[in-house]
Amino acid sequence: MKKLDITWDGTFDSTGYLFSFAKALSCAVRNSPYSDLAEDIVASSGFAFRMWIAADLCPSETSIWDFGRQPEWIQNGGLTVTHMNCCWQPENVLNDARNDALPKIKESIDRGIPVVAWDIGVLEWGLITGYDDETERFATLCINGATDEMDYSRLGNREMPMLNVVIITGRTDKAQADIIADTKALARTHLGGEEPCENAQGLRAYKCMIEILDREDPELAASWNMEYALGTFGALKWYAWKFFEKYGKAGLAGLYKTVYESWQKSFELKKTADMSSAKNREAVSELLKKAYECEEAALQML
Known part of the structure; x- marks a missing residue:
C-alpha cells in the first residue's frame, strides 16, 4: 500500500461539521505545493457563502447541487483540477468513468496530493490517501476522521451510483x-x-x-x-x-x-x-x- 500521511489536523473546523466538500478540498490543497491557498480556496470557490436548506432539514440538502461546476469554481481561486463526475448513469458508463479515474488518482497520490472523492466510507466527501494495486484497494480518510480501505470497484458504487472525484493538478497565473x-x-x-x-x-x-x-x-x-x-x-x-x-x-x-x-x-x-x-x-x-x-x-x- 502506497499511503500518504494525511489527517484533518490544520483544517479549521469550529463545529466538527464543516461542509465535507470544502473540508476535503482545503485539506487536499494544504497537502499540495499550493498550501498557501488552503484556506483561501474555501472562499474563492464560493463555498464559504453557500447554504442549502431543505424544508425538513434533511442532511442531503448539502449534496443537491450541480457537481459539474466544481472545476470552474475551484479554478476561480487560482487552481486547476482534473474532475470526474458520473452520477446516476448506467453501470457500463460508471465502470468506464471509474477506469478513467483510477490512473489519475494514483498519479496524484504518487505526487503526494490526496484526492477529494464522494462516498468513500460515509455519504459525504472525503479523501483518498493511498492505493495498492495488488489488493486493488484505496486507503481512505473519511470526514468523520475514520481511516479505512475501500475496493477500487466501490468507487462511485458504494451506497449510491455517484462517482465524483476532484484532483488538484496545478496553479494558474490568475491575478x-x-x-x-x-x-x-x-x-x-x-x-x-x-x-x-x-x-x-x-x-x-x-x-x-x-x-x-x-x-x-x-x-x-x-x-x-x-x-x-x-x-x-x-x-x-x-x-x-x-x-x-x-x-x-x-x-x-x-x-x-x-x-x-x-x-x-x-x-x-x-x-x-x-x-x-x-x-x-x-x-x-x-x-x-x-x-x-x-x-x-x-x-x-x-
Whole structure:
C-alpha cells in the first residue's frame, strides 16, 4: 500500500461539521505545493457563502447541487483540477468513468496530493490517501476522521451510483485582484439565489431556518438535523471572514466576523441548551437574524 500521511489536523473546523466538500478540498490543497491557498480556496470557490436548506432539514440538502461546476469554481481561486463526475448513469458508463479515474488518482497520490472523492466510507466527501494495486484497494480518510480501505470497484458504487472525484493538478497565473473580484461575484450569485437548487439557498436559507425555530412545535428545531445545518454552514463563515480580512476588505471582514460569531453561538446553544424551550429557540433565531442582517448588508457591498 502506497499511503500518504494525511489527517484533518490544520483544517479549521469550529463545529466538527464543516461542509465535507470544502473540508476535503482545503485539506487536499494544504497537502499540495499550493498550501498557501488552503484556506483561501474555501472562499474563492464560493463555498464559504453557500447554504442549502431543505424544508425538513434533511442532511442531503448539502449534496443537491450541480457537481459539474466544481472545476470552474475551484479554478476561480487560482487552481486547476482534473474532475470526474458520473452520477446516476448506467453501470457500463460508471465502470468506464471509474477506469478513467483510477490512473489519475494514483498519479496524484504518487505526487503526494490526496484526492477529494464522494462516498468513500460515509455519504459525504472525503479523501483518498493511498492505493495498492495488488489488493486493488484505496486507503481512505473519511470526514468523520475514520481511516479505512475501500475496493477500487466501490468507487462511485458504494451506497449510491455517484462517482465524483476532484484532483488538484496545478496553479494558474490568475491575478489576486481578479480572484477577489470573481469571489465577490460568486458570492453575489449564490446569496442572491441565482444558482439552480431545489432547496432554499443563499439568503433564503436563513428564512427557512428562522421559520423552523419560530414554530410552536420544537421537534425540528430540537433535532440533530438542526445541529448539522448550523454546524455545516456556520463553520464555513469563518473562511469568508478570514478571506476578506487577509486581503484588506475591512468592511466585508467585519460583517463576516459577526456572521461567523452569530452562527457559532447558535450552534453552541443548540448543542448545550434545551431546545424544547421557546426561550432557547428564540435566542438561536435572534442570532440567525443578526447574521442574516449582516450578510444582507455584505451582499450590498460585494
